[in-house]
Every structure is written in structure tokens, then in C-alpha cells.
Amino acid sequence: MEKEYILITDFCLSHNIETHFVMELYEFGLVDLVVKEDVRYLPIQQLPKAEKIIRLYSDLDINLEGIAVITQLLNKIEKMQDEITHLKNRLDLYE
Amino acid sequence: MNFIDYYKILGLDKSASQSDIKKAYRKLARKHHPDVNPNDKEAEKKFKEINEANEVLSDPEKRKKYDKYGKDWQHAEEFEKARSSQGSSQSRGRRTSSQNYGEHDFSDFFESMFGGSGNFSGRGQTRFRGQDLNAELKLHLRDVFKTHKQTLTVNGKNIRITVPAGIENGQTIKITGHGGPGHQGGPNGDLYITFGIINDTPFKRDGNDLYTSVNLDLYTALLGGEIMVNTFDGQVKLNVKPETQNGTKIKLKGKGFPVYKKNDVYGNLYITYNLVTPTNLTQKEKDLFKKLAELRK
Structure with missing residues (x-):
């Protein structure tokens, strides 16, 4: 349990944020949460995503709607970069 | 400075x-x-x-x-x-x-x-989980034909990783927990290794398939016969059909590159025949070719 999930309260404490902010992220579909015996946890795999969102929010003053769009576009870019790598590798066949 | x-x-x-x-x-x-x-x-x-x-x-x-x-x-x-x-x-x-x-x-x-420490307000650095690290590893195509262990030095620490056979050029793998240390009890970050595969072999690679060309002399192409060809891991004997045309492509099933993270599964090797006609013909050869040409008229 300890290794797979992080207590939302611990996460918020370390980032100096309110619990309701994480709930907002959840409601926006930006992160997944797990509830066990009425206690909310953040799956450890969600940590990089959650921390990136907090950085975008606090460093760049981007609201959650903006973060949702950025996240979606970054995912698209990642897929396109994978495709570019694949196509570049294929291009070697003709060089 | x-x-x-x-x-x-x-x-x-x-x-x-x-x-x-x-x-x-x-x-x-x-x-x-x-x-x-x-x-x-x-x-x-x-x-x-x-x-x-x-x-x-x-x-x-x-x-x-x-x-x-x-x-x-x-x-x-x-x-x-x-x-x-x-x-x-x-x-x-x-x-x-x-x-x-x-x-x-x-x-x-x-x-x-x-002074050494400023008041960086933590921009771009808000982390409970440790920082992810990125590294690049250059390997030769022959190195990734078989799964092997490799020791890397990342931030002064030696890490022994398994490089799975069949990894692609530009592919990134994640080594969980080998990034920067977590803060306030948070987990370590991950290490991301991106592979650059240098191909200095006569084989071209497309995913799991390999491509190469083999020279075929005129007589074997016309009459058929056996030839030895190099695959990625050794030689194999091939039967060449009579009247094989220049540019003919044949498939050697399972003689390609290993499929990533699938044991004993391999792609195919595609061989293209390059027909090589003889040069510096002797007078006798020329006469015989003329005779052959006349037979075709």
C-alpha cells in the first residue's frame, strides 16, 4: 500500500497545497485517485503527472483548463515524436 | 567566467x-x-x-x-x-x-x-518525487542482437541495466527509481535511457526485419544452384532457382532481428539479388555468347 499509493494529505503537505486542489485535478480528469476505506490516495504512477501539473499551475499561472489542453497537446507531440523516430529509422532503408 | x-x-x-x-x-x-x-x-x-x-x-x-x-x-x-x-x-x-x-x-x-545559494523560488522544480534523469546510450546494432547487461555511470553511481535484445534506435526505456532522490520521504525519480543504435553492418533494419543484397553471378542466376549468404548471426545455404531475375527479393523467415521483449521471436531477413554479369570476356566466351544470342533470334 505504502509503495503503490501516497496519501493525498502527505502529497499536499509536501507541495504546500490544499487538498481541494487535488480534488479539482481529479474532477478535471487530470489525475486518477484511489479511495481505500474512505481515505484518498494518489497512485504513485500518477506522481510525475500531478507534479508537472502543479509546476505548470504555480510557475506559469496556467489555469486547469489550460493545463488540460497542454497535457493533451504534449501527449500528441509525444506520439508524433515516436512516429518521427520510427519513420526516420525506416528512411535509413532508402539511404 | x-x-x-x-x-x-x-x-x-x-x-x-x-x-x-x-x-x-x-x-x-x-x-x-x-x-x-x-x-x-x-x-x-x-x-x-x-x-x-x-x-x-x-x-x-x-x-x-x-x-x-x-x-x-x-x-x-x-x-x-x-x-x-x-x-x-x-x-x-x-x-x-x-x-x-x-x-x-x-x-x-x-x-x-x-553566493552559492540563492532564493530560487523552485520554478520548474516543485517535487516530492525525485527528479527524472535522462541519459543517452550509444550502442552498435550487433550489441542489441542479444539481451545483455551493461553498467552505466549516472550521477557518479554505477547502475547495472539489462538491455533487451531488439531495442530500436531512438527508443527510450525507463529504469524505475534510479533518478534523483525524493524529497520529504517521496519516492526517487526514474532514469530514462534513450538508445542511439549505430548500424555499421551491411544489413538495413526496419523494425524487426533486416534487408540486405547479395551478388549473384550470371550462371547461377540462369541455371540455378546453391550459394552461401551471410545472415546477421552466421551463414546459411540458399537454393537459387534457375532463371532468377536481377532484383529478385527473397524472404528468410525468422532470420531477421529479435522482437523486443519476446524471447526467441525474430523478424525476417529480406535478400535482394544483384545480378553481376561477367567482364573481361575471352574471345571464346564472346563467341559462345554470340551463339547463345543467335539461338534467341
Whole structure:
């Protein structure tokens, strides 16, 4: 349990944020949460995503709607970069 | 160590107001923030420069010192001595707040002028989980034909990793927990290794399939026969059909590259025949070819 999930309260404490902010992220579909015996946890795999969102929010003053769009576009870019790598590798066949 | 023009970095002149600085910083930070430019080292470097410029120019105390000494920053130490003798509780208070951030976030110029620890406000660094690290590993195509262990040195630590057979050029694998240490009990970050595969073999690779060409002499092409060809892991005997045409492509099933993370599953090897006609014909050969040509008329 300890290794797979992080207590939302611990996460918020370390980032100096309110619990309701994480709930907002959840409601926006930006992160997944797990509830066990009425206690909310953040799956450890969600940590990089959650921390990136907090950085975008606090460093760049981007609201959650903006973060949702950025996240979606970054995912698209990642897929396109994978495709570019694949196509570049294929291009070697003709060089 | 060179002087850094913080105004130039933010695209401002010396008369810029705090509001101008904030605006310029925001604009550039949005463009170069590491989270919106993943795996872009240039953007990461630029973001650090912007942060450092903002760190100095948005702090009236630091800006005053920077403006006063500018290119004569080497004399800043004297200024610092004079100032510390007067006492500056504000400055001391600010310096203690950045223990979590590495000194590498600042340039040598900054550290020389303002000391090793500044008041980096943690931009781009908010983390409970440790920082993810990225590394590149160059391997030869032959190295990734078989699964093997490799020792890497990352941040002074030796890590033994398994490089699975069939890894692709440009592919990135994640080594969980081998990134930077977590903060306040948080988990370690991950290490991402991107592979650069150097192909110095006569084989071209497309995913799991390999391609190569083999020269075929005229007589074998016409009459058929057996030839030995090189595959990636040794020679095989091939039966060439009579009357094989130039450019004929044949498939050797399972003689290609290993499929990533699938034991004993291989792609195919495609061989293209290059028909090589004889040169330096003797008179006798010429006569015989003429006879053959006449038979075709």
C-alpha cells in the first residue's frame, strides 16, 4: 500500500497545497485517485503527472483548463515524436 | 567566467520596471518551461538562464548590486563585505530557503556575485518525487542482437541495466527509481535511457526485419544452384532457382532481428539479388555468347 499509493494529505503537505486542489485535478480528469476505506490516495504512477501539473499551475499561472489542453497537446507531440523516430529509422532503408 | 547580461536574457533595458520584468519573465518562462519542452536540453538551459535573470532582477537588493557592479562584478565581494558589516537580516533569511535545490541551478557568475545559494523560488522544480534523469546510450546494432547487461555511470553511481535484445534506435526505456532522490520521504525519480543504435553492418533494419543484397553471378542466376549468404548471426545455404531475375527479393523467415521483449521471436531477413554479369570476356566466351544470342533470334 505504502509503495503503490501516497496519501493525498502527505502529497499536499509536501507541495504546500490544499487538498481541494487535488480534488479539482481529479474532477478535471487530470489525475486518477484511489479511495481505500474512505481515505484518498494518489497512485504513485500518477506522481510525475500531478507534479508537472502543479509546476505548470504555480510557475506559469496556467489555469486547469489550460493545463488540460497542454497535457493533451504534449501527449500528441509525444506520439508524433515516436512516429518521427520510427519513420526516420525506416528512411535509413532508402539511404 | 563571463559576465551575464540579465537584461538581455529577458529582452529588457536597464530602465525596465518590476512589472516589465515580471511580464518578460512570464512570457519567456511559458516558452521555455521544461514541462512544456520535454527532453529539450536547449530549452532547459534557457529556462535556467531566464530564472536566474528573474531571480536577480526581480529582487531589488540583488538588482541594485548587479546594476552597480555590472561588468565589474569581480569587485562585488568588496561590496558584500561592506554590506554584511552593516547587517542584512533580509538577505540571510532568503538564503536559507533554497536548500533543496542544487547549486547547479545557478551560473558561476551568479554564485560568484550572490553566493552559492540563492532564493530560487523552485520554478520548474516543485517535487516530492525525485527528479527524472535522462541519459543517452550509444550502442552498435550487433550489441542489441542479444539481451545483455551493461553498467552505466549516472550521477557518479554505477547502475547495472539489462538491455533487451531488439531495442530500436531512438527508443527510450525507463529504469524505475534510479533518478534523483525524493524529497520529504517521496519516492526517487526514474532514469530514462534513450538508445542511439549505430548500424555499421551491411544489413538495413526496419523494425524487426533486416534487408540486405547479395551478388549473384550470371550462371547461377540462369541455371540455378546453391550459394552461401551471410545472415546477421552466421551463414546459411540458399537454393537459387534457375532463371532468377536481377532484383529478385527473397524472404528468410525468422532470420531477421529479435522482437523486443519476446524471447526467441525474430523478424525476417529480406535478400535482394544483384545480378553481376561477367567482364573481361575471352574471345571464346564472346563467341559462345554470340551463339547463345543467335539461338534467341
